[in-house]
Amino acid sequence: MPELRLTYFDIHGGRGEPARLALTLAGIPFEDRRVVLSDWRDLKSEMPLGTLPVLEVDGYPLTQSNAINRYVGQLTGLYPTDLWQAALCDEILESVEDISTQIGATFRMSTDARRTQRELLVAGPIPLFLGRLGTQLRARGDRYFADDRLTMADLKVFAWVRHLRSGVLDHISSAIVESCADNLCAHQERIAAEPAIAAWYAERA
Numbered sequence: 001m002p003e004l005r006l007t008y009f010d011i012h013g014g015r016g017e018p019a020r021l022a023l024t025l026a027g028i029p030f031e032d033r034r035v036v037l038s039d040w041r042d043l044k045s046e047m048p049l050g051t052l053p054v055l056e057v058d059g060y061p062l063t064q065s066n067a068i069n070r071y072v073g074q075l076t077g078l079y080p081t082d083l084w085q086a087a088l089c090d091e092i093l094e095s096v097e098d099i100s101t102q103i104g105a106t107f108r109m110s111t112d113a114r115r116t117q118r119e120l121l122v123a124g125p126i127p128l129f130l131g132r133l134g135t136q137l138r139a140r141g142d143r144y145f146a147d148d149r150l151t152m153a154d155l156k157v158f159a160w161v162r163h164l165r166s167g168v169l170d171h172i173s174s175a176i177v178e179s180c181a182d183n184l185c186a187h188q189e190r191i192a193a194e195p196a197i198a199a200w201y202a203e204r205a
């Protein structure tokens, strides 16, 4: 097994969380390097693309969260080996990335611009996406997004939905998921109840 160090912000959720959870579920040791915002300015220039997450594999850095998710997914057995199921898994990884990018851009805005932009997202793109994601989950059996079992796609959706429901995003109601796609809430709660995941968050409450 390679030596792994995953660098990401010291938050619950976000782009680094699916890889943290996958490695934890599989019991694969890794260094969970957490960056506090006050240290980020100095660290940013050391990162290959100036962004996080970064996974170092035997000292070699890998950027781009979904590249990390696919690599970690294969390492942990949480990425489908069947080509079609892998494509379905990728579809979800990339869809969540699209909407996360839109929300992520609001963090860099002024207070007023952030409010306006988040209100625009709440008025259209977020509910639309949640509804469609819920429909996809239902069409695939209403438990998992690909391969009839837990994969990186589920962990990516889980981390995003958990973040939305936590209420930490100003101007985005924590009830938005429930009102658009309650099956996504059930999906999130089911994954949260996995013993290794429940223990992970209990330790970091």
Ligand SMILES: N[C@@H](CCC(=O)N[C@@H](CS)C(=O)NCC(=O)O)C(=O)O
Residues within 6 Å of the ligand: 014, 015, 016, 044, 050, 051, 052, 053, 063, 064, 065, 066, 097, 104
């Ligand atoms: N497409 C990249 C986006 C990376 C990204 O924007 N990461 C955010 C955190 S989730 C970041 O590093 N923000 C701090 C910055 O850009 O200075 C990926 O998927 O990894």
